Amino acid sequence: MRTRSLNNTIPDVKSDLRESLLHASPIMAGYFMVAFVFGVMCLNVGLPVWFAPAMCLFVYAGASQFAALALLTSGTTLIPILLSTFLINSRHMLMSMYMAKKISSIKMSGLKKSLYAFGLTDESFAMHSQRIENGLSTAASYLLSFNTFCHLAWIAGGLSGALASQYLKKFISFRLDYALTAMMLFVLVALCNTTGKRIVALVSIVTTIGINFIHVSPLNVFVATAIGCGVGICLKKFSS
Template identity: 30%
Template sequence: MRNASFYAGLKLGLPIMIGYIPLGFAFGVLAVKNGMDAFWAVMLSVFVFAGAGQFIAVSMLGAGASFLSIGAANFLVNLRHVLMSAALVLPWKHLPFSWKIFLSYFQTDEIFAANISYHKSGGEVTVTQVLTLALVAQSGWILGTFLGAVSGGLISNVEALGLDFALPAMFTALLVPLLVDRIQIIVCLTGAVLSLCFMEAGFDRWSIIFATLLSASLGLYLSLQKEKN
């Protein structure tokens, strides 16, 4: 039982770990170039593990922003985790409360998507499975951060290596397998279009939050209509 859960988590975590290495590398390079010591860059990936939030933090630090501004920016960007947490209520309902608190720390977008996909496929969600997935994935982020931080001075342009595209590429790879029916495809396309529209309208980081709320509401409406019919 425990071995099966471990291997399930390992299978889910390895692709994310591989994808996280170039992302962590890009973050490590960016952190060092913005004046952060390599040691603290790695520690940030160990104790914060926030992905986009870490990129925002080091970029704002490099620009001389205050800690209050950095905190506010991260608060806005990470409001999506409220919705993600709500989505995990059902898959995690049988897990001990103390473990839910601890495991919530690891729920990046990619790990969340893997957990939801595993639950929808009928896999048995256990603490061992969720924790293994999380630790394996984070190890790639930490390793990438370390490699980028120690070699940051040797790289002048991260975009030239294509590392800036690693994040959207991973999101796309995680999203596509979840689109298994018409409603999910409609919600996905609606969210993408609304996000772009809100961005063009000047909503900046709020665009993702508004697009998510509206497209999710549309998905709920369509699901209710489908049940009635």
Template identity: 30%
Template sequence: MSTTILAKKHSDFREGVQAGVSIGLGYMPIALTFGLIAKSTGLSVSETILMSLLVFAGASQYIALSLLAVGTGVFEIILTTFIVNIRHLLMSASLNEKVEDDHPGKKALYAFGVTDETFSVSAIKEGTVSTGYMFGVIIIAYSSWVINSGIGHVIGSSLPQTLQESMSVALYAMFVGLLVPSMKKHKKVIVLAGAAAICNTLFSQFLSTGWAIVLATLVAAVVVEFFAKSPKQEEEISG
């Protein structure tokens, strides 16, 4: 019986690894770019790898770099990344209904690896998701992100100094690239971006850059959501 259980766990883990390969490949260019920009921001290779090891959240890490670039304090960076990642609470709660019962310690361990991509792959899997499957998916995704972050930094170190300095522009280009497609689909995103920009301009007159960004993000999100139209109306406007 124990041999059968062990074989099942091994099979689940292998299935998770196979499912995680596509995520790992998708992470490669993003992690490489993160490493390059981290180098241009002033982080050492060890600091870059450590951030990926401890944070493992692409959007938050990119935002942290942009905040570091303007001299934002540690607390403001932590608060901002917390706000950005608060959706992970909902994803983890949803996934907890689908995964098999297991020791809370194991669940806490693989919960660290829940990202938009690992959640999506696990959530659409038919039936109950085993612990072995979760670890298989997350180990591949996590390894790809951390390793390629370091590789990106090393590659950045070999680039000419002028090119390294110009890489910081890529950070803002990436945010624009993420924002524009959303703006085309949903009018509310345009209002949200505009409100956040206006709030940040006002708050930066009497607050530090970091706190102005944090407060502008919160105020804009709350105000726009409060005055937002119903989903049906939003769909009609977007269409």
């Protein structure tokens, strides 16, 4: 695997920026639309315009932000909101541990590593881990700029939604809650480029649907993920 640091030449950094922007653009589009909905919802429940972009900047977690918004509007105290956010985002600890090992050979300062971990999302983790698995360049400039572009799109979406809700309220009569699902489907299709990965994806989807028929719970996705991972490990073991 070829790796480079941010100390490379300017042309290399510019190339990484262009490449990361190109690869991040579908995710950015999805993030913008989902955050736009979040911004609209914030204004609809009486929060100020600055709240949506500020939360997009400092929290940067789709499910947690929507959950926190629902809890805030129901009068919930701070502790349950913090606990809910921690539980929803607990998977990020595993993703960060995995990526820390994979990018250990890349020269990055402690601050840059912290920024990278903060900007790591489900979608960026999927794209970056796939890139590493394929032995492609994982320069620090590429990884950091990829996350930054996605985060900026998230902030811009939250701000745009809040402003639109305040000044163009009469024109916002459409629903955009499908955007996150559409974006995740794009990522799934892009990553399922082998038979083994398609099998894992199919098992995870069928498991999720089956469990939801029995009992609907936010924890179902974690159970389905664990089963899918187990199937993936077995397939990799038997194919080697």
